[in-house]
Amino acid sequence: MTSRSAPDRLLSVLAAFDHAHPALTLTDISRRAGLTLTTAHRLVGELARWGALERDASGTYHVGLRLWELAALAPRGPALRQVALPYLEDLYEATHENVQLAVRDGGEVVYTEWLSGRSSVGVHIRVGARWPLHATGVGLALLAHGDPGFQEEYCAGPLASFTPYTITEPELLRRTLAEVRRSGVAVSDRQVTPDALSVAAPVRGPDGTVTAAVSVVVPHSGARVPALTPALRLAARGISRALGWHPPTPVPAEDT
Amino acid sequence: MTSRSAPDRLLSVLAAFDHAHPALTLTDISRRAGLTLTTAHRLVGELARWGALERDASGTYHVGLRLWELAALAPRGPALRQVALPYLEDLYEATHENVQLAVRDGGEVVYTEWLSGRSSVGVHIRVGARWPLHATGVGLALLAHGDPGFQEEYCAGPLASFTPYTITEPELLRRTLAEVRRSGVAVSDRQVTPDALSVAAPVRGPDGTVTAAVSVVVPHSGARVPALTPALRLAARGISRALGWHPPTPVPAEDT
Numbered sequence: 001m002t003s004r005s006a007p008d009r010l011l012s013v014l015a016a017f018d019h020a021h022p023a024l025t026l027t028d029i030s031r032r033a034g035l036t037l038t039t040a041h042r043l044v045g046e047l048a049r050w051g052a053l054e055r056d057a058s059g060t061y062h063v064g065l066r067l068w069e070l071a072a073l074a075p076r077g078p079a080l081r082q083v084a085l086p087y088l089e090d091l092y093e094a095t096h097e098n099v100q101l102a103v104r105d106g107g108e109v110v111y112t113e114w115l116s117g118r119s120s121v122g123v124h125i126r127v128g129a130r131w132p133l134h135a136t137g138v139g140l141a142l143l144a145h146g147d148p149g150f151q152e153e154y155c156a157g158p159l160a161s162f163t164p165y166t167i168t169e170p171e172l173l174r175r176t177l178a179e180v181r182r183s184g185v186a187v188s189d190r191q192v193t194p195d196a197l198s199v200a201a202p203v204r205g206p207d208g209t210v211t212a213a214v215s216v217v218v219p220h221s222g223a224r225v226p227a228l229t230p231a232l233r234l235a236a237r238g239i240s241r242a243l244g245w246h247p248p249t250p251v252p253a254e255d256t
Numbered sequence: 257m258t259s260r261s262a263p264d265r266l267l268s269v270l271a272a273f274d275h276a277h278p279a280l281t282l283t284d285i286s287r288r289a290g291l292t293l294t295t296a297h298r299l300v301g302e303l304a305r306w307g308a309l310e311r312d313a314s315g316t317y318h319v320g321l322r323l324w325e326l327a328a329l330a331p332r333g334p335a336l337r338q339v340a341l342p343y344l345e346d347l348y349e350a351t352h353e354n355v356q357l358a359v360r361d362g363g364e365v366v367y368t369e370w371l372s373g374r375s376s377v378g379v380h381i382r383v384g385a386r387w388p389l390h391a392t393g394v395g396l397a398l399l400a401h402g403d404p405g406f407q408e409e410y411c412a413g414p415l416a417s418f419t420p421y422t423i424t425e426p427e428l429l430r431r432t433l434a435e436v437r438r439s440g441v442a443v444s445d446r447q448v449t450p451d452a453l454s455v456a457a458p459v460r461g462p463d464g465t466v467t468a469a470v471s472v473v474v475p476h477s478g479a480r481v482p483a484l485t486p487a488l489r490l491a492a493r494g495i496s497r498a499l500g501w502h503p504p505t506p507v508p509a510e511d512t
């Protein structure tokens with residue numbers, strides 16, 4: 001334990017907190033971080049003084065407001081969200097369905113925003129949730145426009161299965177990605193859960209690189225993909241423009 | 257510099273980032289954190305490996321996605337926001353004005369959510385922004401329901417002035433807080449900027465303690481406070497119930 005660096009020990013205290021463990025006692029933290037109780041006590045004290053952790057009346061520790069204020073500066077998190085939010089709101093008002101914004105981190109999508117349609121299909125995606133690229137609409141949109149070398153590596157698998165509809169065959173995934181590039185939207189039909197369908201479109205940054213994806217999740221039963229497609233393209237183009245992207249001239253085939 | 261603890265040095269690297277400085281070079285970080293370039297380089301490297309910082313193509317550092325995922329666990333930040341969001345959306349759809357959610361941190365409010373009405377008054381409140389309690393509607397709502405000792409200490413001043421309408425007299429502030437408790441809503445009329453008015457209502461946690469406030473900001477000119485008041489009360493009660501609060505029986509006078 002003494003061979004661990006001081007930053008590593010401090011970060012291990014923060015890493016003890018996750019979605020399954022949002023509230024921890026000092027003993028929990030010491031155990032999960034692999035630190036002695038004395039060391040954990042000292043580091044938790046430093047983090048609490050700084051505001052990275054907060055202690056409630058029962059002595060339990062939570063992630064603090066200061067860390068959240070700092071994290072608000074993350075360009076791929078809240079900063080992107082802030083630019084995208086008016087377009088996501090419009091998409092929500094137009095569809096009254098679950099609306100999501102996501103970015104790629106390695107082989108996963110990370111949801112950075114979702115507006116929940118309370119009367120729509122019950123998808124339980126929390127902000128900060130992760131999901132493999134090949135299962136979700138946003139993941140397929142991000143993968144289809146990713147670096148070709150990375151795409152090939154990802155397609156080679158293994159590709160985890162979540163429902164009988166999840167794409168697990170490399171060749172089918174490659175064909176699906178080509179179709180996503182051709183049509184301008186990605187559809188995940190019951191590939192995550194047996195009752196949900198999502199339609200996603202890629203969001204581009206100033207240099208045209210796809211940096212995020214926006215999607216709508218609806219119940220599979222009765223889903224009308226052709227009716228959702230223009231709205232998704234419109235929202236994605238709106239966010240892209242707001243991020244500084246300028247559409248190429250002539251207008252690309254996907255928009256005709 | 258050698259007398260600073262290792263956690264203190266690491267946290268000083270994170271603290272180098274703020275809203276005025278969301279993107280920093282290694283030299284910037286070293287200067288702002290008061291560290292040698294060698295130490296800054298080592299600590300930035302540890303933070304980047306962990307995902308707390310991200311380096312872009314130009315070599316500039318930003319706050320990373322991992323820190324944002326961790327911060328999503330903060331109960332007074334995103335967790336509160338997630339419970340409140342459907343009610344904030346409804347309030348936005350009902351008014352199409354700027355809708356905000358805030359919590360108290362010492363003598364300031366911290367905005368933890370805002371939905372922006374694009375056609376409404378141009379208030380530039382970013383998520384994570386801070387403002388003194390006595391100027392804003394949410395601040396007045398939080399202060400009016402705070403610990404009496406804290407209230408008295410805050411009212412004694414000094415009370416910073418932002419416009420000719422900002423309350424800077426302790427006795428006027430005390431009377432205003434009493435009126436907020438009586439009416440169930442707080443109104444800030446041109447006390448922050450000369451063109452904006454906000455109406456705010458307190459949000460209660462499971463034990464009845466006021467833990468947050470919700471508000472709508474509208475242009476001062478033409479603002480109809482009586483028309484906004486029931487919507488604000490409704491939204492605040494909805495969020496409070498969703499947080500586990502049960503209204504006392506009989507119905508309190510403020511709701512008759």
